[in-house]
Every structure is written in structure tokens, then in C-alpha cells.
Amino acid sequence: MDAKVKFNKFLINKGLRQTKQRDEIVNVFLRLERHLSTQELFDIVRKKDKDVGYATVARTLKLLAESGLCRVVDFGDGVQRFEHKYGHEHHDHLICSKCGKFVEIYSKKLEKLQEELVRKHGYTQEYHKLDIFGICPRCGKGKQVV
Amino acid sequence: MDAKVKFNKFLINKGLRQTKQRDEIVNVFLRLERHLSTQELFDIVRKKDKDVGYATVARTLKLLAESGLCRVVDFGDGVQRFEHKYGHEHHDHLICSKCGKFVEIYSKKLEKLQEELVRKHGYTQEYHKLDIFGICPRCGKGKQVV
DNA sequence: GACTTGATGATAACGAATATCAATATCAAA
DNA sequence: TTTGATATTGATATTCGTTATCATCAAGTC
Numbered sequence: 001m002d003a004k005v006k007f008n009k010f011l012i013n014k015g016l017r018q019t020k021q022r023d024e025i026v027n028v029f030l031r032l033e034r035h036l037s038t039q040e041l042f043d044i045v046r047k048k049d050k051d052v053g054y055a056t057v058a059r060t061l062k063l064l065a066e067s068g069l070c071r072v073v074d075f076g077d078g079v080q081r082f083e084h085k086y087g088h089e090h091h092d093h094l095i096c097s098k099c100g101k102f103v104e105i106y107s108k109k110l111e112k113l114q115e116e117l118v119r120k121h122g123y124t125q126e127y128h129k130l131d132i133f134g135i136c137p138r139c140g141k142g143k144q145v146v
Numbered sequence: 147m148d149a150k151v152k153f154n155k156f157l158i159n160k161g162l163r164q165t166k167q168r169d170e171i172v173n174v175f176l177r178l179e180r181h182l183s184t185q186e187l188f189d190i191v192r193k194k195d196k197d198v199g200y201a202t203v204a205r206t207l208k209l210l211a212e213s214g215l216c217r218v219v220d221f222g223d224g225v226q227r228f229e230h231k232y233g234h235e236h237h238d239h240l241i242c243s244k245c246g247k248f249v250e251i252y253s254k255k256l257e258k259l260q261e262e263l264v265r266k267h268g269y270t271q272e273y274h275k276l277d278i279f280g281i282c283p284r285c286g287k288g289k290q291v292v
Numbered sequence: 293g294a295c296t297t298g299a300t301g302a303t304a305a306c307g308a309a310t311a312t313c314a315a316t317a318t319c320a321a322a
Numbered sequence: 323t324t325t326g327a328t329a330t331t332g333a334t335a336t337t338c339g340t341t342a343t344c345a346t347c348a349a350g351t352c
Contacts, residue, residue, distance in 0.1 A: 017318050017329055038308080053332035058309070076220045076275075078308070078340085094269055103267055110259050114278060117251050122283035123240055129222075130276045132260060137268035163298060163349050184339080199301035204340070224309080224339070 003030050003069055003086050010067035021052050025060040026069075035073060035081040075131060092129070096136035105132070149176050149215055149232050156213035167198050171206040172215075181219060181227040221277060238275070242282035251278070 007026055011018055028045050029036065036044075042057040061082050064070045071085045075095060090111075091104040110130075118125040153172055157164055174191050175182065182190075188203040207228050210216045217231045221241060236257075237250040256276075264271040 015329085019318075019330065021331070051332085055310085055333075056331060059330090072222075074220070074222045076218070078224075080309080094264060094267055096269070097272055105263050105267065107259060107263055110256070110263070113253060113256050113259065114276075117253055117256070118240060118278055118280055121240055121249055121251065123242070123278075123280040124286050125278060125280040126243055128276065128278035130260075130274065132264055132269075132271060132274040134264055134269040134271040140270050161298085165299060165349070167300070197301085201302080201341085202300060205299085226340080 006086060007064065007067050007069055010063070016063070021056050022060050022063075024049055024052060025057055026064065029061075029064065029070070029082070030084070033084065035083045037079050037081050041082075073129075092131065094132045094134065096139055097133045098135055098139040101136050101138075152232060153210065153213050153215055156209070162209075167202050168206050168209075170195055170198060171203055172210065175207075175210065175216070175228070176230070179230065181229045183225050183227050187228075219275075238277065240278045240280065242285055243279045244281055244285040247282050247284075 004026060008018055010016075011022075025041070025045055028048070029041060032044070038054070038058045038061055041061065042052075042054050045052050045057060061070070065072055065082065069084070069086045070082045073081045073083050073093070075081070075093075089106060091106040092110075093102050094105050095102040114128060115125060150172060154164055156162075157168075171187070171191055174194075175187060178190070184200070184204045184207055187207065188198075188200050191198050191203060207216070211218055211228065215230070215232045216228045219227045219229050219239070221227070221239075235252060237252040239248050240251050241248040260274060261271060
């Protein structure tokens with residue numbers, strides 16, 4: 001199912017309305033394949049349409065998360081960022097602590113191990129969040145031979 | 147080396163001073179083997195001594211983190227919490243998303259796998275943070291048979 | 293004991309997320 | 323199509339944890 005369709009179904013299911021602003025915001029978000037903060041998305045949307053407020057962008061991102069189209073990522077800098085989720089494989093992040101550049105990482109083995117650990121403690125996993133911080137090749141160049 | 151001694155060495159190394167307030171705050175923190183927010187630690191310290199301000203507790207926790215005695219944990223609720231690090235094995239967290247109860251988890255295999263992943267991308271790992279959210283046995287009881 | 297300079301406490305400033313509210317738009321029903 | 327109940331909106335106020343400010347105080351050196 002198309003992501004946009006899924007969102008609209010979500011709205012109807014919740015008794016919410018489809019509006020011009022929500023359409024615009026969701027369209028822009030879905031088109032951009034990257035992590036965005038509320039402010040960043042607001043700035044982009046605002047360039048096309050002066051009639052969209054910050055609050056509406058924030059509210060719509062919340063709805064997008066609720067609907068399963070995106071998820072919140074929090075690298076601990078106090079800013080919530082949102083990334084695509086629907087139609088995207090789960091992944092974790094490897095973040096350069098110097099320049100902030102990150103890559104998405106995934107390992108089936110890792111996931112399985114985590115699941116095992118959870119079961120061992122009697123928990124039922126809902127989701128997890130693995131952020132690895134390190135130095136990227138570019139930032140580490142010339143620093144050491146390892 | 148005793149944790150307290152290590153902290154005092156850290157202070158001297160940085161050209162900082164040992165004060166009554168820092169002593170008190172560090173003592174209380176080291177005695178309590180649990181995660182604490184600035185506010186929580188402040189409340190506890192304040193009960194013993196009315197002459198310690200919130201700002202000093204916040205500043206001291208920052209120093210404790212810098213000195214390697216504690217680390218910041220952030221479960222994404224907007225509050226920084228601090229946990230012991232010195233003399234404690236590295237571990238990750240398995241958190242109940244219903245009641246907030248958590249257990250510390252550790253797996254050597256998991257750590258190794260992560261290290262491999264990092265190397266594969268040409269990064270040099272500094273640290274990582276794995277939080278798994280799920281339902282704890284108590285909260286999940288009677289809900290489903292799985 | 294005096295002096296240099298870091299430390300302190302109270303509180304202001306900050307920043308992001310969220311709440312508020314009057315005006316407006318949606319959409320189902322008439 | 324018009325209407326009306328109510329969800330939505332934009333601007334902004336509020337909230338809340340963290341951080342900065344600054345006059346006063348105290349640690350540690352001489």
C-alpha cells in the first residue's frame with residue numbers, strides 16, 4: 001500500500017480530517033529520504049507555503065509516527081528527529097561523534113541475539129534502539145594506524 | 147583505585163578545587179547504586195545539607211561524567227539520568243515500556259558483533275547505547291500466552 | 293594571613309516540545 | 323448546496339530540563 005494512502009486511512013480510522021496542510025507536510029516528508037527535525041521540516045514546507053505553522057508540522061509528525069509511517073530517533077542531543085519507517089527495513093545507527101555523519105546498519109545475527117537476551121529475562125520485545133558512536137573513516141584519517 | 151580518589155585526582159589534573167559541596171554530592175552519588183536525574187540527586191543531597199544548590203549538583207554530575215565515574219543515560223523522555231560507570235561492567239538496558247522497570251543486560255557475543263559491524267564500515271567505535279523496550283514479565287502476565 | 297582565581301547559589305536565559313484559544317475548514321447530514 | 327458539529331489551524335504562551343550569568347564566597351598557594 002502506498003504510504004500516503006496508509007496515512008489517509010489512519011486519519012479516517014481515528015476520525016481525523018484530511019487537510020491541505022497535512023497533505024503538504026506528509027508529501028514533503030515522504031519525498032525526502034532523510035532524518036528531519038520538526039524545525040527542519042517546517043523550514044522546507046514553509047518555503048513552498050507560507051500558510052503552514054510550526055505547530056501543525058509538529059502535530060503532523062506526531063501523527064505520522066502514530067500511523068507507523070515514521071519513527072522518532074533521538075541521538076541524545078535534545079532534538080527529536082523523524083525518519084521513514086514504512087517500507088523501510090529496521091536498522092540501527094552508526095554515528096560519527098566528530099562530524100555527525102551516520103550510516104544505517106543492520107545485522108540479522110545482531111537482531112536474533114538481542115531477541116534471545118530479551119526472552120532470557122522474560123520480557124517481550126517491542127522495539128529497540130542501538131546507536132553506536134565512533135569516528136568515521138574521514139574524520140579518523142591520518143590520526144592513527146589502528 | 148577508589149572511585150572517590152579517582153575523582154579527586156581528576157579535579158587536581160584539571161586544576162579544579164575540592165570543595166565541601168562536591169564532596170557531599172559525590173559521596174551521596176557513589177553510595178546510591180542506581181540511576182539518578184539531577185533533580186533526584188539534588189533532592190537527596192538537599193535533605194542533608196540546605197547549602198547545596200541545584201546548579202552545583204548539575205555541574206558536579208557533569209564533572210563525574212567527564213572523569214569517567216558515571217555516564218549519562220537517556221531513555222528518550224527528555225531527562226538525563228546518571229549511572230555509575232567506574233568499577234562497573236559496561237551494560238545495556240532492557241526497559242519495560244509499561245512500568246518503566248529496567249534490567250541491565252550484557253552479552254559478550256553482542257558486543258563482538260557490534261564491533262565487527264563498526265569495523266566493516268571503517269569506523270572506530272567509541273561507545274554505544276542499546277536500549278530495548280518491551281513488556282516485563284509482571285506487566286505481561288495474563289495478557290497473552292505467547 | 294592575604295591574594296588569586298575557581299566555586300557557589302539563586303535565578304535568568306535558553307530551546308524544544310506541548311498546550312491554548314479564537315478563528316477557520318472539513319465533511320456528513322439535511 | 324447549505325448547514326452545523328467539531329476537528330484543525332497558526333500564533334504564541336507555557337512548560338520543563340539544561341545551561342549561562344554574576345556577585346559573593348572560599349580553596350589553595352605564597
